[in-house]
Amino acid sequence: MAEFMTENRNGIGPAADEARVPTVIADDLHIVYRVYGTGAGKGSATAALNRIVRRRPSTGVREVHAVKGVSFTAHRGESIGLIGSNGSGKSTLLQAVAGLLPAESGKVYTHGQPSLLGVNAALMNDLTGEKNVILGGLAMGMSREEVRERYDGIVDFSGINEKGDFISLPMRTYSSGMAARLRFSIAAAKDHDVLLIDEALATGDRSFQKRSEARIRELRKEAGTVFLVSHNNNSIRDTCDRVLWLEKGVLRMDGPTEEVLAAYEDFTGA
């Protein structure tokens, strides 16, 4: 890994690079999804039954090459935005950094345990918000004592109780925005080595977004690295100092937020 630590892909000189601690290194990373049973026109139940009866293998494996040779080095204290058109590979890259998707080739190195905070982060719908706060805290490695100490802070931050005592109701009674806010609040209660956020900010209302942006800035100060996937350029502008722009799985640009956003806005005509 040492050889990657001096690598300079962010326009920063080797001396400055050495002083900084790398937290995530992606080295020529390729991610390929395989979708089985996609033989054109052969997806019907009758066709499947015929194949089973004749003991023929299922037709067609379609490969989706979602991330193509991406390399970058992230450092402690950085907040990095991931931008790009729909389907450009942002969520896939985030999941690979979180260790949830295997690399087809290339490698991801991480310092510490990355935590993925996405709109799909698993909370239990049938349990109350209160129980989910406790379980979520324990699942992130907090002690019972720490969870107890931070419980009120998490609930206040989420704003779930602003419109009544929702925290004692099952999560299935929450709107999607409320659920996303609670997820963010649980995850943000802990100092993460590497915090990966997928569109979480887009789901809350404006005042919650402001609070989350402030919390992301704090997390950065507390020496973590934050990755944020968002289609909202203003959220990226407010929170990130560096941006990776993916297009069709390829890392098209990696640099300071304003430079990359300007090029991206040119590209999208925004």
Ligand SMILES: Nc1ncnc2c1ncn2[C@@H]1O[C@H](COP(=O)(O)OP(=O)(O)OP(=O)(O)O)[C@@H](O)[C@H]1O
């Ligand atoms: N589970 C999956 N199986 C097969 N293909 C997938 C799967 N998930 C994503 N893909 C494909 O991988 C590519 C990248 O998808 P990904 O979700 O990473 O893009 P994205 O940049 O996050 O998109 P968006 O901005 O729309 O959320 C797309 O072509 C998508 O169709």
